[in-house]
Amino acid sequence: MLEEKYLLMLPGPTPVPPPVALAQAMPMMNHRGEAFTALFREITAGLQRVFRTRQPVLVLPGSGTGGFETALQNFVAPGEKVLAVVTGAFGDRWAKGARALGYEVERLDVEWGRAADPGELRERLAAGRDRPIRAVLLTHNETSTGVTNPIRELAQVAREHGALVMVDSVSGLGALPIEMDEWGLDVVLTGAQKALMCPPGLTLLAASPRAWEASDRNPGPRFYFDLRPYRDGYEKASLPYTPALALLYALRESLRLIEREGLEAAWARHRLLGRMTRAGVRAMGLELLVRDDRFASDSVTAVKAPPGLSPSAIRRTARERFGVILAGGQGPLSETVFRIGHLGYVVPGDVVQALAAVEGALALHGLPVELGRAAAAAEAVWLDALREQAPAPART
């Protein structure tokens, strides 16, 4: 096997397009000079378009977890109460992180593999309590389970209650529809290494005017991750500290690619990737973790390993024999589930290849498999989509 050519089907880091990867090799520049201003302006304008917001989108160092911590520390005062809606490992991480940072955390736990229910959130918020809930922490796309939560409806309930709506859209934004301003989301954060097709290392974060008001009132200590200097320097393209320049070069390039494809077209592509994946998985007789297709994620799919075969064995064989890299399950799902990431720089053909690797792995492990069924099911979905897009091509 040509080990250097593998297909990365992780829910992050995701594959990086060659022009994005190579953009990083451009020479460094003075981040206080004019060339930087042009770079910064192009990036932030592009980010506002993908966030669907008129608010500044801040570019910060670190991964999504860092962005999450930063958001809490800026927009919620120390010791205040937050409600964490937990639908999987990342929701759980936010709840535990908020507690570690000294917040009072109330949890709304949802069975892993199911989506949060706006009605249940409304009931919970209506319950009497001694201290008000200042913020509701939501996960747009729960990467660990492959559930897409109904953010628009959940946000509306939280806003009716008067709480800030803080949304982790790390594995959502860019792949799945999200409308920050229209849906009234107060804080939205994502990482560049997911649907935005960049290498990891950048967190992107936008906040609503009422979130900024909360930040200005917040007496909590903060310095490096005090977002106010970022906001105050935004118009002048002035950053308080040296930014990760090479990653900004990459991000500029990936935003250009998104612009060229069109954001709605990217959403449609991910919708197709998700449907193909689910059709293929079902066709080979495997079970999806998410039973309700309405909430099945179009950026990552969690698949239950068949009885008698561990997810890590499937992943190892897929990697070593078929050159396809899949993700494992997280936390309590680690022994039962593997995940297929299909977000960012991924095309339908990649899904066919990934499904072939899973099917082949099952066969090599001695399971009764009819080769080609997964591909057939995925191709059928693909062809339907192609036929909807355009009439049959000319035969001559």
Added chain:
Amino acid sequence: MLEEKYLLMLPGPTPVPPPVALAQAMPMMNHRGEAFTALFREITAGLQRVFRTRQPVLVLPGSGTGGFETALQNFVAPGEKVLAVVTGAFGDRWAKGARALGYEVERLDVEWGRAADPGELRERLAAGRDRPIRAVLLTHNETSTGVTNPIRELAQVAREHGALVMVDSVSGLGALPIEMDEWGLDVVLTGAQKALMCPPGLTLLAASPRAWEASDRNPGPRFYFDLRPYRDGYEKASLPYTPALALLYALRESLRLIEREGLEAAWARHRLLGRMTRAGVRAMGLELLVRDDRFASDSVTAVKAPPGLSPSAIRRTARERFGVILAGGQGPLSETVFRIGHLGYVVPGDVVQALAAVEGALALHGLPVELGRAAAAAEAVWLDALREQAPAPART
């Protein structure tokens, strides 16, 4: 002018060698897989060699300021007292940052352009006070003034007092001698975008056993920047969150370059670059901010603009007409000083070129300049060094 070819003489970001820049374009990988383990092990072993330590060197996202905040929050408990030795803008930033984070901060202010004096530090520490000083915050190389502080001696004084020695070596490590273990430094941090020749975005941090003990006792809230999971996962190459992979590819490559040159050879090269720069600046009749050559930095030189000409005018002309990018002064020095960075991927010829640009800018601005004097002085230093290294080359 070919605008795309400019000479970056900043004290960071510094020029990135082509193999380092291109390494970033390598495909992403699973940061929980075996290939990552090999990458992590090579990087950390290389970092231990440049830090001169047997302790783990942690690789964190962010710039030096983030690393500084992280160090404080992990190794000093909330509200405790620290002594900040301030010799310039970065020492001042640490003092202000520590205060913003809720620490009690005592300052030992030194005139900008001078080095901190170990005797003065001893006297200060001996003074009676109601609360003990838990940590002394030191700047190895003060980037704003071009002063290299006598860290070994300062650290010894701080240790005698029982305080943790926390050293910002952002623009020092890799360029200037530093011996973490031998000098008894408790925390050393640097950024990858300086002498380590990488693009910005990574902070590197190592801590002594007694600093780790302080961290384990520290009840302060922390989550994303809690360093304990990084330390605990070090042996297994397991990181708590997605690392900045492309920057790690770059760092592996730059550490290989440092290994090939040899760390002591890199120190000697920077010593030569510093001496050439100072000789050239003096030869064209300009004044150095640092009067005492014993503490003059070999990684960055601050130069006073001549009367009647602003540093920003010199920098603009050097950039626009000569293609050389210089840094401005910081804080109170912004109207009087410009800075020549000469660290990282910089060779003696670059210094000659930078000096020619400054000399040329002075001439274009109408100052009486004898062209070539700066170059002559720098070349003389260079030739002395070459003659010391080897006998005269054969004439045929």
